[in-house]
Amino acid sequence: MKVLLKGARVLDPSRGLDGILDVLIDGERITLIGEDIKAEDAKVIDLSGLLVVPGLVDMHVHLRDPGLEYKEDIESGAKSAAAGGFTAIACMPNTVPPVDNAAMVSYIASKAERVGLSRVFPIGCISKGREGRELAEMGEMAMAGAVAFSDDGNCVSDASLMRRALMYAGDFGKVVIDHCEDPTLSAGGVMNEGYVSTLLGLPGIPRSAEEVMVARDVILAKETGAPVHIAHVSTKGSVEIIRRAKAEGIPVTCEVAPHHLVLTEDAVMGYNTNAKVNPPLRTEEDVEALIEGLKDGTIDAIVSDHAPHSMDEKDVEFDKAAFGISGLETSLGLVLTFLVGAGKLSLEEVVEKMSANPARILKIEGGALKEGALADITVIDLKKKWAVESAKFFSKGKNTPFEGWELKGKAVMTMVGGRIVYSEKQY
Structure with a gap:
């Protein structure tokens, strides 16, 4: 299955990449990164205003x-x-x-x-x-x-x-x-x-x-x-x-x-x-x-x-x-x-x-957004404000000294091998 991530700020420090770009994924790997990519057979996910980084x-x-x-x-x-x-x-x-x-x-x-x-x-x-x-x-x-x-x-x-x-x-x-x-x-x-x-x-x-x-x-x-x-x-x-x-x-x-x-x-x-x-x-x-x-x-x-x-x-x-x-x-x-x-x-x-x-x-594969790389991707909302609530942790461990702290910036979607394994929205 092909997935097209549209309109996000794509940042990969390892390649000096930073711009408003699209990312095309085919199966487990990235096949193309560029501006205004067209792919009629791909599922399109609009990520405008969000940040895409290597997983x-x-x-x-x-x-x-x-x-x-x-x-x-x-x-x-x-x-x-x-x-x-x-x-x-x-x-x-x-x-x-x-x-x-x-x-x-x-x-x-x-x-x-x-x-x-x-x-x-x-x-x-x-x-x-x-x-x-x-x-x-x-x-x-x-x-x-x-x-x-x-x-x-x-x-x-x-x-x-x-x-x-x-x-x-x-x-x-x-x-x-x-x-x-x-x-x-x-x-x-x-x-x-x-x-x-x-x-x-x-x-x-x-x-x-x-x-x-x-x-x-x-x-x-x-x-x-x-x-x-x-x-x-x-x-x-x-x-x-x-x-x-x-x-x-x-x-x-x-x-x-x-x-x-x-x-x-x-x-x-x-x-x-x-x-x-x-x-x-x-x-x-x-x-x-x-x-x-x-x-x-x-x-x-x-x-x-x-x-x-x-x-x-x-x-x-x-x-x-x-x-x-x-x-x-x-x-x-x-x-x-x-x-x-x-x-x-x-x-x-x-x-x-x-x-x-x-x-x-x-020495594991990962850490880069490029053609041919695994589609392990983290999508971040830099503007999202949220409070730490340990009761809502997916982890069984609720032991945190940050309970109630107000934070700004959060991962809102995580992709592993081109699959969405976590998302705060339905796509």
Whole structure:
């Protein structure tokens, strides 16, 4: 079936494309982009006044499936992703049991294919059981479809194991994604170590817990020549370390989550467990450094770090509450409102860091609007004002610190392989 998207502003920073254009889709792929395209046999969708961009890619999502489906499952997570404008997501392996073998990778891939919404790319464990003792079977998982390796939620504390992981993953053309947190420094901490933690009487997690491991991973990447990706960077020091590494040509990339760009540790005041996240919310100085890192290219990607939990796991004492924010459906709106809307990042920079760059890091198809490319497309209404209502989330996770926030800019249609998988209007 042919579909003709008419009259939208078509933006693809990877090609320097920005104009009022039409997009013709035949089956799963784009066949033509241009002005005033005629196609009598195509279904025409008028997108005048809207923005068409390459499908958004979120390379850091927790789907909780298998084993923790009460928090989220592949179907609810894929629905949430589509509603957030994401045509592709990569899911972390901290499930029960962990995704540390080819059978588990195949389970996720096959279930996601049956669901048929946003594309779901499995990430395999670095170590067996995510225990940090013995390497998992990376080669077998790569062959089964794993796009990267991570023990996310746990740091690979053993430097020797991390070194071998980088070398093996590099041999298979895959990137290692590390959750940088020295457990001897962060042990028992529940929020950023500083004035607010002291005021609230809560044990803190120092910046050094992250930065020590970032520095170590950079050194190992330099020595092995294998790429490493630093997950959810949260501190000024981490940004500075990565900036220097990139200047030296070391193969390191990194990401940041919207909550680390728009919130500080002050959000924890009142013992707000929905603001409890790992790494923790930091200070205004750190937020400014993260935004500067996005602007100068030090930080490659913006990710949701979608971490859904049941409310029973959040509606408890702060030190007992689970870490994490349900972020797939708020990420784009937060970035458009508080970064683009505030003049801190350009629209082109945001699209690049939420589409082309994650696809490039994971080496998956996507991130571009061009003839022959997959018709994975996100349609955005930059003028749409909306309020965050977690009760309306497609995700099972309603844990958000942004409840009631007024945002401007929203994905209103998501297409995967030429199929509309989410739309706020009937076409």
